[in-house]
């Protein structure tokens with residue numbers, strides 16, 4: 584056995600992967616369930632603390648494997664109870680994870696990529712270009728960490744009555760396009776919903792996509808998680824400008840593929856249509872009417888997100904009046920509409936305000952960095968300023984409530 588070889592990180596392995604791993608070691612598959620429960624239900628990372636595993640297997644695992652969560656380099660706690668963690672991933676980049684507590688739920692917003700290739704016009708993450716895909720361990724590690732930090736691994740107290748989990752909902756709405764890191768995101772989703780791991784309901788785990796149609800078409804073979812679609816415009820001409828991936832996968836194709844996925848689910852669920860309202864760009868009343876007409880045959884709920892300005896963008900936040908008018912038109916057309924509210928303001932965790940650093944050197948990043956510097960908008964002491972999430976990262980409360 585080569586002791587200098589890199590150890591296998593078990594953190595990101597789905598149950599079938601872990602079973603295959605133990606089988607390859609000549610162990611019974613049930614060992615995978617035991618180890619999975621230690622890691623994901625009790626938060627244990629040391630094999631020697633896994634007391635229902637034989638001493639010899641503990642020793643064997645120590646030589647070849649590890650349970651290694653990603654490194655948390657900073658933590659912020661807002662006055663309203665929101666947490667933001669800066670996570671350093673293997674590529675050296677930093678991504679963000681945000682926790683939003685509410686009376687009846689706790690929502691964790693998870694990143695799947697450091698940076699993003701899709702360059703949506705309203706999104707600060709898109710401005711920095713793409714740096715790296717997160718590994719499955721780095722993705723599920725954000726949920727592991729939140730549970731670790733928020734007491735989610737503590738055994739339930741006797742006579743505590745109904746226990747509510749620290750993290751009850753997960754949204755893949757952090758940095759990056761989850762469906763462009765398909766395999767690692769699918770492995771992570773399966774752990775989130777696995778009874779021997781976090782056991783979250785499929786209604787409480789949501790993938791948010793800008794519309795990578797071939798990946799949506801594959802989804803049903805891998806998961807039955809809920810879906811949110813970043814639409815942001817009711818016609819291709821406007822959406823081409825706001826969400827450039829639309830030039831490849833136009834709206835009709837996108838809606839067809841989302842409808843197919845929803846139809847494949849055994850229960851009745853509808854997708855959430857995310858629509859970031861940008862002043863003077865896509866918040867006109869006639870566009871609300873156009874959106875209502877577009878979605879007439881498409882069962883869905885609509886979540887409106889007033890744009891949150893950030894340094895590298897000329898876009899402006901819509902007026903309350905514009906938001907209310909847009910909402911009213913959609914509601915009068917019969918849609919369930921929510922408007923996202925802002926949380927975590929004081930830790931820079933509100934939509935479009937999350938700030939981190941990555942080490943990518945893409946031209947796009949450089950271009951925006953220069954523009955920001957020209958505008959004297961770069962944070963002092965930082966070589967890069969960007970916001971995480973698809974500008975949708977936080978305040979997911981209303982989106983989740985509507986699922």
Ligand code: SF4
Pocket residue numbers: 699700701702703706707708709710757758759760793813972973974
């Ligand atoms: S909105 Fe999402 S998909 Fe678009 S650039 Fe931002 S992170 Fe990427």
